[in-house]
Amino acid sequence: MLLERFHMVASSTVFLLTVGLLAELASGLVENSNDTKTSSGSYAVGRFPFLMPKVIPYKPELYLCTPVKVDYTKSYYIVGFEPNATMATAHHMLLYGCGAPGSESAVWNCGEMAKSDPDGKEEVGSPCGTGSSSQIIYAWARDAPKLELPESVGFKVGKDSPIKYIVLQVHYAHIDKFKDGTTYDDSGIFLHYTLKTMTKQAGVLLLGTGGYIPPNKVEHMETLCDIRENKTIHPFAYRTHTHSLGRVVSGYRVRVDEQGTDHWTRLGKRDPLTPQMFYPVESTEPILYKDRLAARCTME
Known part of the structure; x- marks a missing residue:
């Protein structure tokens, strides 16, 4: 009798952010x-x-x-x-x-x-x-x-x-x-x-996922975070992290327009098994109140 093994995994996307302060x-x-x-x-x-x-x-x-x-x-x-x-x-x-x-x-x-x-x-x-x-x-x-x-x-x-x-x-x-x-x-x-x-304070925003991967399968894990503070955040670097089953990790800023349509802007995409350093983001456009941050991890 063969027993299939399910792998429990966790992955994360880390965004390094700066917050522009209104007061000194x-x-x-x-x-x-x-x-x-x-x-x-x-x-x-x-x-x-x-x-x-x-x-x-x-x-x-x-x-x-x-x-x-x-x-x-x-x-x-x-x-x-x-x-x-x-x-x-x-x-x-x-x-x-x-x-x-x-x-x-x-x-x-x-x-x-x-x-x-x-x-x-x-x-x-x-x-x-x-x-x-x-x-x-x-x-x-x-x-x-x-x-x-x-x-x-x-x-x-x-x-x-x-x-x-x-x-x-x-x-x-x-x-x-x-x-x-x-x-x-x-x-x-x-x-x-x-x-x-x-004059600007740095901060880290961590998006993480976890779950199970069936044997010989590709699994996608996703997460979403609503920005609920009325601050202007300037992203400048991102970092991905998984263990050995990670293949691709990507992060996005999601903004809804007046017509209710979601607009996705990619902040970064990376193979997590390359050096897990902070890399420059693909878009430095500010993240605003009511925006959302999303991440997707491909595991195999």
Whole structure:
């Protein structure tokens, strides 16, 4: 008797967006950095090493998190992300902006399937604390290069921001290189930041799908998001992500005209198994109130 196997999969399309603010932002990870440079806008940019603290992954498909507390007396703007990882070690990395971390430990198991350990031998939890603010501010996979945001654009953290902690999550799909018990990992991201007030705040909008794929079949998964905030959003980059069954991921802005007709504008289309970096969008036309964002994933 042959048993057909159904694959449960998840995929996502990530759009990196900027929000043009109508009012000036308030001025204001550490103020003094030994590793600084000057941007093209002639302001100092620091470089903060946010890395795993020499961990030894102990089982396949492990998600580990580690936090850093942001100085909440000042406003900082993250303007670039420099990965320190390879796909041979890390399947992907995520940066979460949190009001509070999901654990008080230096490192904890923060996978989607992580549950409380009844024996108390393993610290588990979500990336961000229960009930705290939570948002993804960066994603990396498949040896993607560093990302530098456009001039005058940054992720605001610290003072006057809901982001008081940044949490790094690393997904270790395979652990063969760590089985000797002596090899450690310090994958992570160097954060480029400044105290200079950025006139536009960056944000990430994530569209995700999930479902089942019958054997030897092609499956399409779709999702749609209504824009319900009265803000003008300027898209400038997108990123796709699936596991090995993904073939194509595409994203669109959908706008309804006065006659009720939908007009679809493609923002990006990509093979998700190419380097999962942020690519320039195909259309930089603003996304407005009552627009919709749609994504479609082809899985096989």
